[in-house]
Amino acid sequence: MTNNTETIGLIAGGGQFPLLVAKGAAAQGNRVVAVFFKGHSNFEVSEYTDASVELKLGQLNKLISFFKNNGVSKVVMAGTINKPKALDIRPDFRAAKLLFKLATKGDDVLLRAIASEFEVEGMEVVGPHEYAPDLLTPSGFLTKRKPNDVESGDLAFGWKIARELGRLDIGQCVVVREGIVTAVEAIEGTDAAVKRGCELGGKGCCIVKVFKPGQEKRVDMPSIGLKTIQGMKELGATCLGVEAGKSLFFDLDESVQFADKYGITIVGLNQELIDKELS
Amino acid sequence: MTNNTETIGLIAGGGQFPLLVAKGAAAQGNRVVAVFFKGHSNFEVSEYTDASVELKLGQLNKLISFFKNNGVSKVVMAGTINKPKALDIRPDFRAAKLLFKLATKGDDVLLRAIASEFEVEGMEVVGPHEYAPDLLTPSGFLTKRKPNDVESGDLAFGWKIARELGRLDIGQCVVVREGIVTAVEAIEGTDAAVKRGCELGGKGCCIVKVFKPGQEKRVDMPSIGLKTIQGMKELGATCLGVEAGKSLFFDLDESVQFADKYGITIVGLNQELIDKELS
Known part of the structure; x- marks a missing residue:
């Protein structure tokens, strides 16, 4: 600030x-x-x-x-x-x-x-x-629905994979279904990768989006918004994990309301949460 | 044998x-x-x-x-x-x-x-x-056209990335254009990943396909054939690297003929070739 x-x-x-x-x-x-x-x-x-x-x-x-x-x-x-x-x-x-x-x-x-x-x-x-600190994704379980055991595993797995991919300077986002990576984002953009992964993986996919280590935080942070959650509903995805504190969440309140209405889970991820709650 | x-x-x-x-x-x-x-x-x-x-x-x-x-x-x-x-x-x-x-x-x-x-x-x-040892991809430069400097760099880079992805048990194939990964194969299959990466990356993409470490060689090896090379021509991709000795190359002779006709490069990759010829 x-x-x-x-x-x-x-x-x-x-x-x-x-x-x-x-x-x-x-x-x-x-x-x-x-x-x-x-x-x-x-x-x-x-x-x-x-x-x-x-x-x-x-x-x-x-x-x-x-x-x-x-x-x-x-x-x-x-x-x-x-x-x-x-x-x-x-x-x-x-x-x-x-x-x-x-x-x-x-x-x-x-x-x-x-x-x-x-x-x-x-x-x-x-x-x-x-100048807009409220936009930073908070950590923790943001929706009423918490991840079930399978989703918890997928969040932890997706977190690990997405960070490895970030380290290789590939994308920020992966789609996971029960331990299998169904899509990896390269340069096609998150929306296209999410759509592909959810269509291939079927209902119940987890989406994990993280900050790329070495990414220029001052000018380019991963972002998420209501459209993402609406897209998840269309595609039957049930769980979204976004890196807390290093991503921008637009329309967080409406997104959480929408997610709550359709039984979607949103989690603000960090290593501590992964270690304590999701492993 | x-x-x-x-x-x-x-x-x-x-x-x-x-x-x-x-x-x-x-x-x-x-x-x-x-x-x-x-x-x-x-x-x-x-x-x-x-x-x-x-x-x-x-x-x-x-x-x-x-x-x-x-x-x-x-x-x-x-x-x-x-x-x-x-x-x-x-x-x-x-x-x-x-x-x-x-x-x-x-x-x-x-x-x-x-x-x-x-x-x-x-x-x-x-x-x-x-029982069909002739199908194993030979190592070395298989076409008349050799990779240029940019493609040599992309082959070495793609080899490194594809092997890392394999280690994470994700796909076997990446598309690279001048040092940028334009597509990563997850479960959509090689053809779909190649198409996406070449469309996003434009003409001159390199495709690298490797054997996944830990993959079950007895029942599931990466394979390449004439259709792959024909697809490359359609998409304007100029260079293909396939792991030598651990992948199956169907119709190798026709593929090389076709590649020679259209100025496409095919390389059978292994670590030694990467270290000696492409780095």
Whole structure:
């Protein structure tokens, strides 16, 4: 939690997340300035900003100038940027140099490199959860329904496997059914992996999503929301384990209500819980 | 290679594989008796058999009696059994007991358990490659086109990742594009994983398929064939690495011809090749 009054530079993507971050940062007494991208950003964020600018993706130099001119000390990225069409990107020289260096590297590398571009300019990159701490997944059993013995085993097994996969810098998510891994997420995204694993595994699958060790927590945390739980209901999945404290849970209250209504279990996982309650 | 004349009990699935095994076993001077399953097995196998019986899937006791009555000393399983419809299975008591013990375990466990059912009856279960050694994937560069530097890196990386995944008892196959894993096979099968990974990764993907450490070599080896290479061409994949000596390569000559025609690279991988030629 950041308590001193500072100027926060928010790079705003789409969805409710940048709005919650801007609101949280402002509520803590900070001044917020924002960068928007047409067709990507949630412009409602401007309700909480003192200044904003609209840029094209890739205009890194302009972005940095805007932040410097506004006395930004901390930079936050929040919200989704959909995979852009080539014509929508206008990489300036600084961005092009960066992209060239990073060609074909993974997301983490790219995001970390962008973060260090701010750092060389004297701005600190902080995680958006600093201004929206309520979004961090709490630990423990979050729903009325607790995992049964089979699901407890699958959560512990999925936790172990997902962390090993993370260590190999593969995906964040696995689907498990009674000790068998039915899907591993690589780059297809969590939704596609969950759908495939549940269709192949049949009813009663467990989904486990974890923070990848070495993942750039400041700019890219695993996230879960109501849509995930609604998808589980459609697919007959009964249990979801998400890494506590290192993932973002949007609409937690509605998600838990929905899960309770349909007998779905949600657990905020950490090693202690795995060792004490699920093994 | 088995040289003594013996009676071989062949459990025949579909495709050319059981045919090649029966032919090879007979050519080595063995007597071959076979078990067929209607709608699954390649009945042409009977050309090389002294006796055969048609059973329903699950009739394990009848199968064992047939083998014992025919003096079978070695049991071989070869060929695919398509996922059966429930009504086609008639598990007798022995099979039911076995399935009950093994409910929800992985393929390896099931196959190993079936193998040990034969062993308690004094029959040895041997790998089908003993009678068709030409099917084992040779090591080295099998096509005219050799892997370029990027592909060499991807083969070495894919080899490492696929073996780690195998150690976790997940799939046998990964798709890699320039250092990024675009798909991991779990239970969806190699074809589906390859298709997904190549579609997400774009042209130039490398496919690596390995033997899972601990996999039951006698009854379940990774296999590759002309269809795989044809699929690679459709998907724009340029390089295939398969574990040498521990996988079955059907139609190797036609596959290499096809690959040569379309500039696809095929490599029979082992640790030595990785260390000396691809790192």
